[in-house]
Amino acid sequence: MEILRGLKEDDSRFYAIYQLDPDDDWRDEKVWKKASPNYKVTVFEDYMKERILEAKNDTAKEADVKTKNLNMWVQSMNAWLPNELIDSHMQKLDMSQFTEEDLGYMGIDLSAVRDLSSTCIMFPPDSRRTYYPDKFIFKSAIYIPPVALRESPNRSKYENFIHNGYAMLTTGKSVDYDRVLADIMSTEKHITIQKISYDAWQAAMFVKNAMAEGLPMEPFAQGLGNFNRPTKTFEILLRNDKVIID
Secondary structure, three states: OOOOOOOOOOOOOOOOOOOOOOOOOOOOHHHHHHHOOOEOOOEOHHHHHHHHHHHHHOHHHHHHHHHHHHOOOOOOOOOOOOHHHHHOOEOOOOHHHHOOOOOEEEEEEOOOOOOOEEEEEEEOOOOOOOOOOOOEEEEEEEEEOHHHHHHOOOHHHHHHHHHOOOOEEOOOOOOOHHHHHHHHHHHHOOOOEEEEEEOOOOOHHHHHHHHHOOOOEEEOOOOHHHHHHHHHHHHHHHHOOOEEEO
16 A cells, blocks of 8 residues: 555555445445455355345444455454554653653563564653653563564564664574663663563573563563453553553
8 A cells, every 4th residue: 555655666566456435335335346346247246245234233243344345444343442542642752851760660571583572661650750740651662583574474564663763673593682681771770660570481581681680570470360450450541641652
């Protein structure tokens, strides 16, 4: 879509996208041909009518029919939060405003080989702070190993993230845990981190090295029981405009 819109240039690729227009009523038979040029030829009329009827009668099937039969971009019917809600609370932060902060909390998600690893630091509201004193502030650092740029099905997205400064490319054949730890130690020079929560899976050596540096590590198992309350709390804060995500 970016190539078709002229945002990117690549004459080696040809794309044709058949989909409904934004104002079209997906239940109206007259617009179905836009998404299926072979409607009534190899895409049979009875089949399409049956599928649309299923979607109208059962909301659980609506997303499947829209995506599979009408080429419509939709969010999952089971999505936790709409993308627009997250996007409306994202903005570039001046992290120099948080130096000498004494209430920082961090979470770490370490990958195995070719997946992303990340850290996220959160500052709760602080009336003494002049920079967003009433907000929960979230700042993430994302690390991508070189192997992901060669083997991952998301490699084109990862290249874009790195190019735009949203993620960092590490060295070695997997994520460079030493780089992650060094960055945390650099943050710790300016901010007092009260707690660093981590999932114990595959984190034993990293945690050992982090504790040797004096970091306050605390295990946090990624189970439903542990995530239930903080997840609901985060949604309440987000919907009440109390969150900013860098």
